[in-house]
Amino acid sequence: MNLAYIPSPAHGVVHLGPIPLRGYAFCIIIGVFVAVWYGNKRWIARGGTAGTVADIAVWAVPFGLIGGRLYHVITDYELYFTNGKDWVGAFKIWQGGLGIWGAIALGALGAWIGCRRRGIALPAYADAIAPGIAFAQAIGRWGNWFNQELYGKPTTLPWGLKIDPSHRPDATPNVATYHPTFLYESLWCIGVALLVIWADRRFKLGHGRAFALYVAAYTVGRFWIEYMRVDDAHHIAGLRLNDWTSMIVFAAAVLYMVLSARRRPGREETVEPVAAGAPAAVAGDAEDTGKDVTPGEAADGDLTGEAGSEAETGAGEPARAGAEEHAAAAQEQSPTAANPSS
Template structure:
């Protein structure tokens, strides 16, 4: 008899009238807000402007969601495009299925666009939001609990997860891999925060540490899962992905520390500099208009001089055969008496 276990919710959707409120979506949304809020605090502490993280997140989050879904659909295409499946389900993101690898990769593209528009170095921005992303993942993993998905092997441990009967799953007690990964992500966030303060990480090394630490945990947690996945040489595809990305992140940390030690002194152009740039542009425009006016006057003078040389009257002089107003009055003969 099992005396203790983690129960799963009977449903992952609560209907508020005709509007469905999905636990999976709530976890993703809350995670995004936490990442932006905490990232903003770290950005301001490093000398950035409040609100910049949110402005760039407007680009990064949609790109990340698309990238996460694309990675899931591509690596688990049989769930949507095999016989008896409906490809339309590939767009039902609320039913679960976001690959963190694709989310980070394409989310970085969106962040790069946002940073470029504001003249901000992407590595500095990535360092600021790294712990927040880990916290967001910790919260987002609870969406799998609402959907009763991504659990591990059967177990009789006191913290086993109860799974109910459903499509492609059997009722029983399993390892709560969603909980393992959630707790691991919290630990990753705390590790990055500590290391950033202890070693003054910069130029993207805090973000690379987050990536390496997450991959180290994802490897053994992924190995415990029992959901369908592609295998290469006996290992799940995501295990291989974690190994490759881990090695790349560690390599970046080592090479970056040698090439660019320390941390960026300026992470965002100051507001005064941006305002000065606008003023300089306005001054340049005014000087250009003045120069154009002077050039026009010079051209007029040249034209008048040319007319003088040829005997033609200047633009502002009377013709030679036309007496001036004063001369007409003085030289005219008075009328004679008859």
Template sequence: MDLAYIPSPSTGVIHLGPVPLRGYAFCIIIGVFVAVWLGNRRWVARGGTSGTVADIAVWAVPFGLVGGRLYHVITDYELYFGAGRNWVDAFKIWEGGLGIWGAVALGALGAWIGCRRRGVPFPAWADTLAPGLAIAQAIGRWGNWFNQELYGRKTDLPWALKIDADPSIGRVAGTYHPTFLYESLWCIGVALLVIWADRRFKLGHGRAFALYVAAYTVGRFWTEYLRVDDAHHVLGLRLNGWTSIVLFLAAVAFMVVSAKRRPGRESVIEPGAGGTEAVDGDAGSGDEAAVSVTKSEAKPEAKSGATGEKKAEVPAEAEAPAKAPAEAPAKVSTEAPAEAEKGTTKAEEPSEKP
């Protein structure tokens, strides 16, 4: 009896005329564009300037690609430096092999440099990008489908993934757990979780990004448990499993400590944004934005007052004390006749008695 299964593509390359379009690279590119698009929308919603996320991504993406490739090559060095291997293959990134841990770590370094150059807080930028990064991973995992890699144990489930045989790398034909699909769906759930929690609790100072890390590592741990591809093991557990545990604990600890030390959400301040100071994401009200704009507009008026406008303002400010003395005599004058009448009456009484 034929089993239902998810077919794998016969090739991971589509030729557009003379230009080869590799499925793995295509998925990564689409994921980057989606992450930047969503991150830009979230950044603008917090009061930032449109285009800032893309400007910083110019630094983060190249660093992330290098970091992801370095992590993969270092942790699977035998694939490139073992007997009968060609070290030049380590540079063939289009054939697959990016470690998310290295991509995020070195990508964060590139983003930090971009934030410093742009003059924006790095934790705020990381928080706005977190959901988009999870969706980018969800899209990027389909690159593994094109390359027929990172699948799980054998199974006859209706959604099993059919893998073709490849003796050159020791791949056996069969139907396996589509761990790439499991992780892709999990990443979409992580993105939705971060978006909801950020709106509900106004996460700030890097806590939205930490939530993304904690939630992702939970899913990564159980998908690693299903995978059967070669990997380094420590105490009977795959290396990526241990990495997931360590990062989960670190992310949770960061959220707890950060919430106590720096509650609330930081403001997004971008220098050179037309004098408008971005409002804190906690409020997001137009009133506060108007106040910040008013403050920025008040400074030029203060400077212009020194040229002559200030002299005109001084008498206007002095009107209040000037009116007070004018009103005081008026009150005295109204009371004086009353006192005078009383005095006259008293003075006339002696003359009338005789």
């Protein structure tokens, strides 16, 4: 008997009258909220408009959920489409089963559609939301804890996860504690998010390289965590399918970072064609004053106005003085001016 272990929840769902409240669904929803909220902060810091991330997420999130479920169903088709299985279970997403690879792939398609509708480059948007996605994954993994699924090999470590007999593997029905791979991946995703935030500030990553760094870093952790899991999976040359996927995606992400850095170094100066409130203010100023106003001048606010007032005042004093001297000289030379009554 282990003296210390991580307990599993007795139930993954709580019924509020006829309404089921599922822990798995709550984790997904909270993760999406955090990703959009933090992505919005990063987007605004890059010069974008508040609310743009949420508008594009309206496209990305549904596509991502569909893609994640499709990947799971396709790669584990025997759970739903073999003899004795109910194919209707393929639609029961609340019971668990979202593949991150499909979620990212189809989610990117949805984000591309949303970006295209707003005239925004997808790589810039991806860079802004990359750490938020990692945080969302960290939160979403706790849904596996509620469902008592996707754990690792048996262990007697004090942080072993206790699994109820009904959820244990057929090979080890009498073993109670297993590696909490959901927790390992959750902590790894937090580390990935912090890494991307630090690297983005340190190296000014742009043109999709922050997102590529997130992908590469995540796949490294997913490789060794996937290797520890004991749930059923397809194997190729002794490795689980998701291990092969991790290696391929890692290589693609690193290659993208290298090629992108060579072709388009630095970071985008403009991430959104229209900044919040700037065009109206700039256009109004230009119409009132009859002169061109650049966005940079409008962004300077009162400082520009004060500088302009001082400049106008300084230039106006000599002009008025010169005009008065010229009028006095003309009056002295003109007889009519000297004697207005004649």
